[in-house]
Amino acid sequence: MTEMEIAQIIDTVNMYELSCKTNSGMKLDNVESDAVAELDNHFKAIGKSGHDKDHEIASFVQKVINEEVYNAPDELLDGMFDRGSVGEFDDFESVVMPVKNTLVAHEAAKGGNVDRSFLDISVVKPIYKNRQVETDLSFADVRRNGWKSIALLSEYAVAALKNALFYDVFSMIDNGITSGAENYINETSTRPTQASMDALALYIQDRRDMANGNGRGQIVALSKYVQAASKLTGFVSDDIVNEVHLNGALGMYDSVPMYGISGAKKLGDGSLLIPDKRIYGIAGKVGSLQMKGDINVYQHEDTNKELFHLKFADFTYGVALDKTSLDMCAKIVLA
C-alpha cells in the first residue's frame, strides 16, 4: 500500500466510527474493511521497526479526537452553553444577555425627582482548565494488534477527555450556586421528594423560553435520582406507572425532560461523571464554553524500553459563568 491510500482512507472514512466499530466487533462495510486492512498492515510494520517516522499514531489519534470532541454536537452541553472555539493565544469574555432589567419605577408625586436606577452589563471572564492524558503503547502491542490497539486508544482518549470536560463544567456550576441563593434547593433526605422536585420544576418553568426549539429546559442527575423522582409517593397514575414500567424512568417531570447520567460510568480515577447528591435543573444557557486552541498529540519512541510514549496535551477550554448567568440553573442538594 502507498502513502496516498492511507491519506485517502483518513479523508473518506470517519475514524472515530471505525475505532468504535473495531472495538465492539461490529460488522464493517466494504470500504471500512479495506481501510482496516490497510491501516492494520501499516501499523504492524511500524510496530516491527519501532520507528514511526511521521508520528502517524499520534496524528491518527489526534484526528479522531478533533472529529469527536471539537466538532461533534453534544445535545446537553449545547443546550446549556454558547459553544465555540478561540485560538490558542486568544482570550474571550462573555456577556450575560439579555441584560437584567434593574430599572426601578418609583411611585412619585408629579413635578419632582426620584432616585436614579441603572442597567449594568455583567461581563464574565472565563476560568480556563487544561487537561492532559499520557500513556504508553508497546512495540509488541502495535506489532500484534496493529490497528486494534490504535482504535482502542482513540476511542478511550475521546471518552476520557469528554468526560473530564463534562465533570469540570458541572463542578463549576455546582460551586457557583451557593447556599441561601434562590437556586439552591435543600433536601433533607437522601432522595428527592415531591416538594424539592416541584421547586426545581417551578424554577425552570419560570425561566425557560418555550418559544425556542430546545426551550423546555432539562433536569440532569445521576440515574438513581431520576429513578427516585419517577416514583414519588402520591403523585401516580396508570400512565405514569406504565411509562416507568416500560422505560425505566419518567421522560419528563412537570413538563421538564429528565436526563439520567449512568452511575456505572466513571472517570479514569473512579469518580462519578457528575457530583454526587445533586440534581441540576437547567432553564436555558448558563454561560459560555469555548475550546481554546487544538489538542496536540505528541509521540516519543523509546527503543530501549520498546514503547511509544503518547502525550495528549493542550486540551484547554474556558468556562464563563457567574452568579447572574447561573440564575438559569438551580440545584437540589441531597443529604
Next chain:
Amino acid sequence: MLRDLRVNCAAAPAADFAAGADMATGMAVVKNYTAKEAEFASEATATDIYFVQKARIPVGRDAAMEYHSDYDKMFNEVSEGEFVVLYAYNYDDAFATDAYTLTSGDVGKYVAAGTDGKIVVATGTSKYKFTGFYDDAGHTLARIEVVEPGTN
C-alpha cells in the same frame, strides 16, 4: 463606584486635580491646593470632602472588548498621578458609593470620610447622612443624602 441618585444636573465638578495615591472611584478625599492633588483625609472629617470619579472611557486592549460593565476595574481604579473628577454634593442631593465601612446598624447616622477614603460613622459634625443600602444591579452601595449639619 460612585452613582448620582438625585442631584442637581448643573454642577461643575473640578477636573484639574491629580490623585495623590492609588484610590478608587467613590472614595472620599480632600483637596490639597498647593500640590493640586486629591488626598485621603489625615483624620476622619466631613468638612470639605469630595468624591472621586472618572470618565468611563476604555483604552488600549480593553477597548477591543464589545461590552463593558460600569463596574469594570479600568473604570474604577485610579493610579497615583492620574487626573480625577471631584464631585461635591449639596443640600438635598442623594448619591451612593461602594467605598464604605458601614453596617446595617449604622443606618440613619451621620457619616464622614475616613483616612482610607472610605465612608465611616462620623464622630463630629457632618452634613452627610447614611440612609441605607442601595442595590445597583446586584452590587451593594451605601446611599448617602446631604442634610443640615448635625452630630450622632
